[in-house]
Amino acid sequence: MEINTERTDGVLVINAEGRIDGSNSAQFLESIQAVVSDDDNGVALDFGGINYISSAGLRVILLLAKELRQKQTGFGVCSLSSSVKEIFTISGFDQIISIFDSGADAVGALK
Amino acid sequence: MASKERSRRSDKEGQEQGHTYPYKILVVDDEPDLQPLILQRMRRPIRSGKYEFVFAQNGIEALQRLAAEPDIDMVVSDINMPQMDGLTLLEQIPSVNPNIRSVIISAYGDMQNIRTAMNRGAFDFVTKPLDFKDLRHTIARTLRNLVEWREALASRDQLVVLQNELDVASKIQQSILPTEFPRHENYEVHASMEPARNVGGDFYDILMLERDHVGLAIADVSDKGVPASLFMMSSRTLLKGTAIGLPQPGMVLTDVNDLLYEENETAMFVTVFYAVYSPMTGKLDYANGGHNPPLVIHADGSSEFIPPVGGIALGIARGIPFAQGSLTLQTGDTLLLYTDGVTEAMNAESEEFGAERLQAIFLENPPTSAQATNDAVFAAVHAFAGDTPQSDDITCLSISRTSG
Structure with missing residues (x-):
């Protein structure tokens, strides 16, 4: 899975496209871990291009949230499609992960 | 249970097998007293490098340990424990590691639990209060059985043993x-x-x-x-x-x-x-x-x-x-x-x-x-x-x- 990154005001925004499921979730986690720097104030996953996330993908988000919390780095997801948002709502992840409407909102909150 | 004669003989034969010592034995009990007692009473085979003991407090911990350490040879487990008891553990062990022999520690005369344990694949049992001589013999006999079983398996297709995860x-x-x-x-x-x-x-x-x-x-x-x-x-x-x-x-x-x-x-x-x-x-x-x-x-x-x-x-x-x-x-x-x-x-x-x-x-x-x-x-x-x-x-x- 290809990811694109951009740093704005100390916040790393990571764009991904397609599906996140059991077949690519480990690779997705590794590629994110490779780009996150200790200097980042915050990390946001921009899911504007993601149309599906399975429970294996949610687990990656949970792992990232735990790792970043230990480093006291802010974390959130943004630009969720309606189907991905529904998955966050059903699983209760919306109660434990910060969700922002857009990348700009995420940068504003996490910088 | 086998006689002492037989157990001792099995013990000796066990030492002659080609297994690389020590045998790793997982003891599962929620009572904290058991661990030092076993380490003390089994110090001779531990010191000579014949046995290594590892410990878990309940069935769930035991299963995690078994999954993480596939070199564990046998399990000695109490029956009454919080979270997951010994009888439930017995049922689950084969699906984690089918090459394991289990021995149950039960209250004296508790035939119902002993019978259940046996039905669920326990190889043997010892009773409380623990008689360490009996435990030593039981462990030796159990490991002997395990060695034989492994030799039988080794002669068959290796793929049967090394299952895909x-x-x-x-x-x-x-x-x-x-x-x-x-x-x-x-x-x-x-x-x-x-x-x-x-x-x-x-x-x-x-x-x-x-x-x-x-x-x-x-x-x-x-x-x-x-x-x-x-x-x-x-x-x-x-x-x-x-x-x-x-x-x-x-x-x-x-x-x-x-x-x-x-x-x-x-x-x-x-x-x-x-x-x-x-x-x-x-x-x-x-x-x-x-x-x-x-x-x-x-x-x-x-x-x-x-x-x-x-x-x-x-x-x-x-x-x-x-x-x-x-x-x-x-x-x-x-x-x-x-x-x-x-x-x-x-x-x-x-x-x-x-x-x-x-x-x-x-x-x-x-x-x-x-x-x-x-x-x-x-x-x-x-x-x-x-x-x-x-x-x-x-x-x-x-x-x-x-x-x-």
């Missing part, structure tokens, strides 16, 4: 799913799972509770492979153990969540819908740990998803309460629990099966029985997906109120 995981998953369902004059219940090729983590359970009540659970573990299967096994065992003692589904999920969180270092989680059904009144109390909302289907084929009560997938955060909802099934109603393998099944155009198609099934063909309801869902998902490979387990559990 997903294969093991799949067996663990299959082993915990009930395939016999209770029969009752007032309801019908049926459940079925179609595994994905790459093993998902779905499971279900149907529990007979006090006063004829029925516990209904459906769940989906976040990952695949052996560690996920172990997490599934703990989830299922903890749910079952907790449900039997607590009538309120919300409290059951609260307790299971805390227990899972304590032992969860891998950020795995499980979504669980759990309900208690009362056959006399048709009342259903439920709580939802981040699982897809079940569907209530009426006799005319109309249906609605049950009202959400909030809740988060289990194993993620500690000390969270789970709200409880309740509804009443009328005669002729069917409650369908399912996993996201149903609603997220994809067709060739990458469309999802979705909630609307699920409801549409029954508008055309109202449910005639619990099994027919499940069958109709499987058939509709297959027809929709066509040749698109199934990426997740598909699981359905239905209960129909037939009368009462």
